[in-house]
Amino acid sequence: MTLQWTAVAFFLYAEIVVNLILCIPFISARRWRSVFSWRIWNWLSPYWNKCFVTMIMVLIVLFLDAVREVQKYSGPEPMHDAKVNPNLYDNVHMKLFRAQRNLYISGFSLFLWLIMRRIVTLLNQVAITVENSSGLQAQMDSAVKAAKKHQDDNLMLKQALLDEEQSTSAKTQQMKLEADKLADQVKAAEEAVRKSHAEVEAMRRQAKGLAHEYDRLLREHHQLQNLQSPADKKDQ
Template sequence: MSLQWTLIAGFLYLEIAIVLLLVLPVASPKRWNSFFKSKFLQGLQKQAWFYFLMLLGILVLFLLDAIREMRKYSNLEAEEHGHAHLDREMQGSMRLFRAQRNFYISGFALFLSLVIRRLVILISEQATLQAQSEASMRQAQSATTAAKSLLAQRGEVEQNESNEAHDQEVNILKSKIKKLQEELTLEEKDKTALKTQADNLAKEYDRLAEEHSKLQKKLTISAQNDKKDE
């Protein structure tokens, strides 16, 4: 294998290792994103697109060269089949095999370059979405906590207001009860006074009735005495 194809093959093996690292759960998307945004890679980011396009161009050139070699040796093998010497035929088959090998190497290297770039973009977007989701969750949790605290404060205010209203009602009822008790006391005093007055009137009536009876007796006796004197 020539030097350039050895380098492309080594680059292909490196790409396979990178794809495995990106696909397997070696690190979280957040860590990969922090690695992609490191100072070293950020310094190369301005020239990365140029290098990537240059790499794609080189791989495309090698791919086209491999295709050309394949077509060349395929046509030679078809033309000299049955007429060439065995050694020459084996050399042609070997060159065709190398051209096919180079085609697969350059083709897979080109394909994996596009795959790696797409994986990097998707991992970065996934990390960004995860960060946004975590931020949204934190905002939702903080909003829920704030809403619960507001509801609790509102409940406390309503409870305090209800307690104050209850206390006011109790005070009003107490004042009414006190007023009724005072009125009841006055009624009892009036009732006692009326009862005492009634008792006094009954005694006075008895006394007057007794005096009246005595007077009637006296009058009767005096009347009888007058009749006797006549």
């Protein structure tokens, strides 16, 4: 294996290991996001896209070269030469095997390179979604608590209004009873005043009758005195 294909093979092994580590189930996306937020990744981020595109181009070139080698050694002419010359048969198949091996190595390297980038992007998106959902859950819990508090306040206010209404109703009923009692007392007072007026009027009439009777008696007394006075004069 030449140096370039050895490097591609080691790159493929490294991709397999990295993808397996990224797919470990007990490492959460938020933890991977915290790892991706390290300062070294921030320092490498300006060069990441260039490195990614460059690596894709290199892997595509190697893949196309492997395809060309496979087509070269699997064509009819090399196989015909291998049949004609038996010593060349093993050499052609060995080169075909190496070309196919290089094709698989470069193809899987290119595929896993794209998969690894996609996994990293999805992990970041999942972590952001989890953080947003946590924030939304916190806001929802706060809104539920606020709504529950408002509901409790409304219930307390309704209860206070109901108590006040009941108290007002009781006070109104009591005031109505007192008003009825006062009305009865006023009626009784009016009846007493009416009776007092009637008694005063009766006493006035009686006094007036007594005055007339007194005047009549006084006149009769004067008349009797006047009658006795001439009789006494005659006796003398």
